[in-house]
Amino acid sequence: MADNKGGFSVHLQEELKKYGDIMVPVKAGLPERLLVKKALVSKLHPNPDDEFCWPEVGPSSSIINKYISLYKQYGAMYRPEDLGQEPLMVEKVHPDGYMLLNGHHRWAAYWTLGVKLVPVSIVNLTQETDIEQMIRESKHDRRATLDLDEVVFCRGDEPAEKMRSSRFGRKYKEKLRLGIPRILHTLSKQGYDIWVYTAKYYSMDDIRDLFKQYTVKVDGIITGTGRKTKGQTESKKRVEHLFAEKYVQTLHIDRDMVLRTFADTKDFEDYPVGGSGADWARAVLAVLREMEKNGTTGS
Numbered sequence: 001m002a003d004n005k006g007g008f009s010v011h012l013q014e015e016l017k018k019y020g021d022i023m024v025p026v027k028a029g030l031p032e033r034l035l036v037k038k039a040l041v042s043k044l045h046p047n048p049d050d051e052f053c054w055p056e057v058g059p060s061s062s063i064i065n066k067y068i069s070l071y072k073q074y075g076a077m078y079r080p081e082d083l084g085q086e087p088l089m090v091e092k093v094h095p096d097g098y099m100l101l102n103g104h105h106r107w108a109a110y111w112t113l114g115v116k117l118v119p120v121s122i123v124n125l126t127q128e129t130d131i132e133q134m135i136r137e138s139k140h141d142r143r144a145t146l147d148l149d150e151v152v153f154c155r156g157d158e159p160a161e162k163m164r165s166s167r168f169g170r171k172y173k174e175k176l177r178l179g180i181p182r183i184l185h186t187l188s189k190q191g192y193d194i195w196v197y198t199a200k201y202y203s204m205d206d207i208r209d210l211f212k213q214y215t216v217k218v219d220g221i222i223t224g225t226g227r228k229t230k231g232q233t234e235s236k237k238r239v240e241h242l243f244a245e246k247y248v249q250t251l252h253i254d255r256d257m258v259l260r261t262f263a264d265t266k267d268f269e270d271y272p273v274g275g276s277g278a279d280w281a282r283a284v285l286a287v288l289r290e291m292e293k294n295g296t297t298g299s
Contacts, residue, residue, distance in 0.1 A: 008064075008112050012046060012053065020048040023099055028092040028122045033203065037087070039120045041111055043097035044090065052104035059108055067109035077106050087119035089201045098122065101201050101224065123203040125224040128239050130204065134220045135242045138193040143220075144251040148198040148207070151254055152180055159277045163213045172210050179281020181214045183253070186288055188217070192251060195220035251291075255280070258287045 023045060051057040067077045078085040088107055090098035098120065100107055110118045146152050153174045154160045160175035184194055195218070196207065202223045211218050244263060252259045258271040271290070273283040 008059075008108055011111060012059070012108075015046055016048055016053055019045045019093075019099075020053075022095065023048075023093040025099070025125070025127055026092050026094050027124050030205070032092070033122045033124070033205075036122055037119060038117045039090070039098060041107070041116055041118055044088070044107055044118070044120075045093065045097055045099050046104060046107070047099050047101065050100070050104060059105065063105040064108045064112065067106050068113060071109060071113055071115075077109065087121045090120045090122055091125055092122060101125070123201050123223075124205055125201060126204045126222045128236060131220070131222060131239050132242060135239075135246050138219045138246065140191050140193045141247055142192045142249040142251070143195050143247045144187045144192040144253060145195045145197065146253050148174075148196050148202070149200060152176060152196060161214055164215060172206075172213070174210065176210075176214055176216075177281075178277050179284070181216050183281060183284055183288075184216050184218070186285060187251070190288065190292055193219040193247075195222065197222040197225050199225045253284060258284060258291075260291060 046053050052059055070077050070079065074080065086102070088103035089101040091101055093099045101123070107118070154177050159178040161178055161181055163172075163175075187194055198207075200223070204221050204223050207221050207223065208218065248263050250261050250263070252261075256273065258273060259268060260270075261268045269291070271287040273280060273287060275283050
């Protein structure tokens, strides 16, 4: 294996110069996402919007060296007791290859060591154009928002809803918390568009399919909200404007509170909720009934 520590910074700048301004995310088909588990290092490109590529932040030599040492010792970038480390998370891009979403330092270590083929997981993140289309196709002027990892998915040994078919349980490691489908069905009946979001790099397609296994339809899915970007792009500003124009009311549900905001007056109402499992779900449903009883305008 080659030792190219001195050349990686040059390689990074060459990649950014060659691809930084022309890469466009494209959707990877299901067969590609399921079957492609390794990719050539030469087909992986850094994300120019990630702080890894920012001159004022840049790669951390100590982190890269840590991964190099692990690989030399174990033949992998983790110790045997640290099994479960994710592969490099990537997104298919035009004109060729994949853009890194997570794992830039591991990619740098692989490149430095001269490793040619590396483990990857291809995901289709939500793009601004996807959000614009979901807004156009939504039916209501009210929306409910929920964080997938903080609110919707089970933590630890929390009670979970049963899937429509047990065979899908092997495909998805994430499970919906007890009561979540009932809450989402109630919101739909009350005239809310349902938007879920996550900072993690789930494929938008997988999240939509997961909800189908619980016979739940969501109107909007936003993945990868934790991506580090410089400034605010014009497309993001446009999306925020579309949200503001579309929804006169937003209902945000978290583990401790239901918060209702009104776009025109900037007023808000907060309703505390508590409990766990079925008790938490019943508390949220009671709040939803109370709000509908009180009407749809702020006080």
